[in-house]
Each structure stands twice: as C-alpha cells, then as structure tokens.
Amino acid sequence: MLGVGHSEALKHWNNNAMVEAGGRRLLIDAGYTIKFALQDLGLGLADVHAVFITHAHADHCFGLERLGYECRFQHGFRPTLYLPPGVYEELWEHTLKGVMGQVGEGPAELDDFFDVVLLEDMSFEFEGIQFQLFQNQHTPQKPSYGLFINNHLMFSGDTRPIPDLVEKFTPEVILHDATLSDWNPVHASVRELRETYPFEVRQRMHLMSYEDNFEQHRLEVESEFAGFVRQGQEFAL
Template sequence: MFNNNALVSNSDGNLLIDCGYTIKPALLAQGLKLQDIDAVFITHVHADHVFGLERLANEGRYKYHKKARLILHHELYDELWHQCLKGVLAKNGEGENELADYFELVLLYKEEFELFGNLYQLHRVSHTPGKVCFGVMINHSVFYSGDTAAIPQLLLQLKPDLIFHDVTLTDYNPVHASVHSLLSLYPPELCKKTYLMSYEDHWPEYRQMVEQHFAGFAQQGQRVVLSREYQTDTAPG
C-alpha cells in the first residue's frame, strides 16, 4: 500500500520506475535503502510518482555522496524541475542549484533506452488530458503502464507476455482504468496476463473477481523474471 513504484534489478544495477513520496519505507520493506538506487525512470509528473525524488536527491548528495541517474523524456523536464522540484532543491547551503547538481540527468529524445543490459521502450498512454505520460515495455516482454486509462489498441499491438496495469476500483474515473473498463475492453487472454496495481484500500472486496478474470492484484514485493535474452527480477513496490 505504498505509492506505485517498481524496481528492475540485476547484478549490474537497480533501476527504480517512478519515485513516490513513500519510496523510503517502500524500499525498507524490501530490505533496501535509497543508497541502493542507481537510476530512476519517471513515467509522468504526479506527486505519487515523483515527490520521493526530493529525498533521494538530498540523501544522495549529503548522506551517501552518490548521484543516481535520473532518466526522463525531455518533454517532462520543465514540468518536473520548474513546476515541481525547483522550489525545494534550487537553493541550499552551497547556493543556486539545478536538477543536474543532484542527479546524473539523462534526457531522452527518442522513446527507448538501454540500461544495465535491459531495453526500455516508451509508449505514450492516456492519463490526465494534456499531460505527458508514458508506459514502458521492458525487453519486449513486460509492459508497465504507469498511470493510464484503458489502452486496448496499444496492448493488442505490443502483445506483452506480462502486464502490470494501473487500475481504479471506483465505478468511473476519467484518468485511470476502472476494473470494469478493462473487463469490457480487453479480451480475456489479455486480462489473464495482467496484474492490477495502484488500487485503492478496499481492494479485498474485489479480490475474488480480480483473481477470476486477471492474473491478480500486484502485491508488495512481488517478483517476476524478465524473459528472453535479458534475465532480471522486477519487484513492484
């Protein structure tokens, strides 16, 4: 029941997908520290996906003396820095700072990147209108949606082996996929390889239905193995 984050981990390094404000206790629950994070990829700029960056920035700089790599599409930079983090990170005891003073900043100008032996392909998803948001396909195998409404055409085109999909358990939400919209828009074979994530606190009421029609609810600390030519563990947080 922390924010919706995932960790892609192998012997080469740890990549965090999103960094919400609960990231420190979420990592501690998995026996990890902020120091263990080598890189972060941001899907979009909302508090539950980026507010943990302030803590990672300051602890990395002053406690661990480590700059994590911060990977984001170039269209997210102004929103993340000027509209979100600048107010808490731009000034410190050393004077004026930029985002690159805290992180090894990597701005993406194409919609894929490779890191620690894994391939990440970015796909625009349908979240808040007018807001740039990405899902990510990892090693042509696992699709991680970030936050999105139902995206049947994209997923039917990509044909992932496994899906971690944003969901809301409310009857209607214009910026998240409701469980009923997924059931009505996704074929049964797609639902059966889909774990639902980012769900509300009353999820046990839906457990039987979700386990009947989907792979289930993503659970804290759950791990899956990425297939094909890349071998690694993915642990939703």
C-alpha cells in the same frame, strides 16, 4: 514491485517498481513513500543507482527530493535520472525547483543532484535490459508514459485503457493501472478493463495502483484477470 497503492491509499505504498540487473537497481518512479518501500526490502536510498519517472504526480516523483538530497550530501553520488519527452519541465520547473533550487551552497539545478538523461528517442538500456517508452492515456495534455520492458513485460503507468498499445506490443505480462471506483477520468476502472480487453489478454494482466478496499474486489479480479499485483511481488524480465 516496491508498492502497489493508489495515490489515496494508506496501504502498500505508492505504485512504484524496481528493476534489478547486473548488481544495480533502477526505480520506476519514486513517490513520497519510497523510503518506506525500500526499507521493507532492507534497502536505502544509497542502494538506488537510477530512476525513470513516468510522469510528474506526487505519488510518482516526490521521493526524488529525498533521493537527490541524501545521495548528494550523505552518500556523495548522483543517481542517473531518465526522463521522457516533456517531463523535465514539469518535474523541475513546476514540481521540485521550489524545494531543491536553493541549497546551503547557493542556487542549484536538477543536474546538481542527478545525472539527467533526456530520452528523446523513446528508449534506453539499463544493465542489458531494454526499455521502450510509450505515451499512455492519463491526464489530458500532461506528459505521461509507460514502459515495454525487454519485449516481454508492459508496465502501463497511470492510464486509461490502452488496447491499441497492448495489441501493438503483445506483451506476455501486463501490469495495468486499475481503480476500484466505477469510473475515473484519468485511471482505468476494473469494469472498463473487463469491457475493453479480451479474456485472453486479461489472463496476462495484473492490476496495480489500487485502493485500500481491494479485498472487496479480489474474487472478481482473480476470476477475470491474472489478479492484483502484490507489494514485493517479483516478475522475471
């Protein structure tokens, strides 16, 4: 986990992850703190080979500007960019085009910076690791996705509770979005997670994307769930 913080958090960077396999690295999201998060691991943008974007919010995609520019103009390569259905339009036309659509050589497109792969069949493979996409329950009418990885680990992405999907996939490890506020229209609160999921499921559930005041909730979370995901924590796939 490169970072575990909520979009408003100042600690622990944006909630972004990294998969390492076959000597290559795939980012799950690239928010505006991605360079700091990679630096904490002794890595830089040139060490990133591919990215999957769950949805077009700043703490999940604003790092693509730096990644695209630096890989193209400093390092001379295009990382692979995996995009789920509906995300391309929001990401390029409404988010990145204003800052990346014009360069010194003239007009530019997203494909000038990345090897763009549109995931119409809701799955992809990276260095032998299998990724199955699912639409989660984040902002209404906004394309937003989570991942079920290697038939083992569920990465929820930003979402409200998704018990039907947890029941469908039966993951052994669950990394679930959680806000520490009493209620949020686009994120699952700890209270809602406790009320929605059986205890047996919560024991496999690690909470991520939380606010800076998480220490105030540590005892409750550790007694009811597997605990908070920690920045830098590793999970086997």
